[in-house]
Amino acid sequence: MRKLSIMVAMVLAIALCASSALADKLQEVKDRGVLICGVKDAAVPFGFVDEDTKKLVGMDIDICKYIAKKLGVKAEFKPVTSATRIPMVAQGSIDLAAASMTHKIARDETIDFSITYFMDGQKLLVKKGSGIKSAADLKGKKVGTAKGSTSEQNILAAQPDCKVLSFEGYPQAFLALKQGKVKAVTTDSTLLLGLKNSAPNPDNWEIVGEFISAEPYGIGLPENESNFRDAVNVALMDLWRSGEYKKIYNKWFGPDTKYNLPLTWQMELWP
Numbered sequence: 001m002r003k004l005s006i007m008v009a010m011v012l013a014i015a016l017c018a019s020s021a022l023a024d025k026l027q028e029v030k031d032r033g034v035l036i037c038g039v040k041d042a043a044v045p046f047g048f049v050d051e052d053t054k055k056l057v058g059m060d061i062d063i064c065k066y067i068a069k070k071l072g073v074k075a076e077f078k079p080v081t082s083a084t085r086i087p088m089v090a091q092g093s094i095d096l097a098a099a100s101m102t103h104k105i106a107r108d109e110t111i112d113f114s115i116t117y118f119m120d121g122q123k124l125l126v127k128k129g130s131g132i133k134s135a136a137d138l139k140g141k142k143v144g145t146a147k148g149s150t151s152e153q154n155i156l157a158a159q160p161d162c163k164v165l166s167f168e169g170y171p172q173a174f175l176a177l178k179q180g181k182v183k184a185v186t187t188d189s190t191l192l193l194g195l196k197n198s199a200p201n202p203d204n205w206e207i208v209g210e211f212i213s214a215e216p217y218g219i220g221l222p223e224n225e226s227n228f229r230d231a232v233n234v235a236l237m238d239l240w241r242s243g244e245y246k247k248i249y250n251k252w253f254g255p256d257t258k259y260n261l262p263l264t265w266q267m268e269l270w271p
């Protein structure tokens with residue numbers, strides 16, 4: 001009897017080891033039936049709360065829904081900020097982050113990234129008639145941006161003599177601009193367009209200067225989960241090939257939107 005129970009215990013232990021070796025993020029998501037997506041909730045037009053419906057909407061939300069559909073699961077959303085998105089992916093409280101996030105080699109030390117799914121670059125948002133035309137004009141001036149963003153570092157590289165004030169998100173940085181506490185807000189041009197054109201008086205503000213950086217967006221994924229990463233990459237390529245990407249893009253950046261921006265790049269498509 002004792003021998004038998006030892007054997008049963010051994011078989012159970014082996015089965016447990018085998019299943020944990022096999023279990024990966026992709027399987028975990030499929031078993032759960034839900035993809036937990038970290039998205040912005042105050043970054044127009046990537047992830048924000050629609051004033052009328054009170055629902056979370058945006059380009060990143062639509063992309064998450066498409067990936068979830070491809071995986072055969074439902075998408076659920078958790079809000080992230082520029083500072084929290086990487087730790088949340090690393091800790092596993094979200095399965096992925098689709099949050100206006102640039103993939104950078106330095107960031108890849110903590111998490112992994114998908115292929116590029118959006119392209120942008122950094123500019124400045126200023127009060128119309130401020131006289132500020134580029135980063136050179138920010139010498140000795142205060143600039144607002146979001147904590148944990150690439151924008152924080154890029155602006156200092158472009159203008160080492162400015163003072164960067166980092167806020168939780170871009171709406172807070174824009175509020176500081178409206179209150180005259182900073183002379184410019186700096187981040188990716190589309191996010192600046194989102195701030196400007198969803199403001200009550202868009203004509204009071206202008207986006208100025210050349211791009212001071214390249215900001216290719218990737219989906220933040222947990223480190224060393226290659227099945228999951230492959231599935232997300234295949235879903236993104238499928239999104240592009242099927243023509244659905246252009247539909248989503250046009251919904252947020254097309255000529256009939258407040259954030260019109262022509263699509264000038266192509267997704268990397270593996271044959």
Ligand code: GLU
Pocket residue numbers: 082099100101102146148149150151187188191215
């Ligand atoms: N794309 C930049 C970044 O990943 C700025 C936008 C953001 O903060 O989400 O940091």
